[in-house]
Amino acid sequence: MVLKEAFPEGYLAVTGLERANRTGPIEASLYELVKIRASQINGCAFCLNMHHRDARKGGESQQRLDVLPAWREVELFSDRERAALALTEAVTLISEDGVPDEVWAEVRRNFDERETAALIVAIATINVWNRFAISTRQQPEPAEISA
Numbered sequence: 001m002v003l004k005e006a007f008p009e010g011y012l013a014v015t016g017l018e019r020a021n022r023t024g025p026i027e028a029s030l031y032e033l034v035k036i037r038a039s040q041i042n043g044c045a046f047c048l049n050m051h052h053r054d055a056r057k058g059g060e061s062q063q064r065l066d067v068l069p070a071w072r073e074v075e076l077f078s079d080r081e082r083a084a085l086a087l088t089e090a091v092t093l094i095s096e097d098g099v100p101d102e103v104w105a106e107v108r109r110n111f112d113e114r115e116t117a118a119l120i121v122a123i124a125t126i127n128v129w130n131r132f133a134i135s136t137r138q139q140p141e142p143a144e145i146s147a
Helices: 008-023 028-042 045-057 062-073 079-092 101-110 113-135 142-146
Strands: none
Touching (some): 008 028, 008 113, 028 045, 028 062, 028 113, 045 062, 045 113, 079 113, 101 113
16 A cells, blocks of 8 residues: 555645654754664664665764664764654653653753754654554665665
């Protein structure tokens, strides 16, 4: 099934969120890290393939992409990135513990109100995309896999 053909109104609503995210206050490099981390947690191969490619095109280092699942263990990420990644994990896994107070406090130390709101929308959006891709069984293009 191709969701954007079967229910274009729903698909277009999410593309509107994506446009808002791309023009919002969260820097593109951080938005890519958020998309990758949520996609790792959700196990979305389609999105992981796409966003790893986009992050590399945007100048992200392969080393940081390689260690992103273990971001807490390395000193390669800024305080701002760490706060965003912690919030990404908490929101993606929201049914487990909600958003812990210490995660929220770090986010508010590193992001102003508008940025915090934009970050929450960005995290919610990639979680929607992951659910679209996984439930409709989207696969990376074979040419992209071998590249």
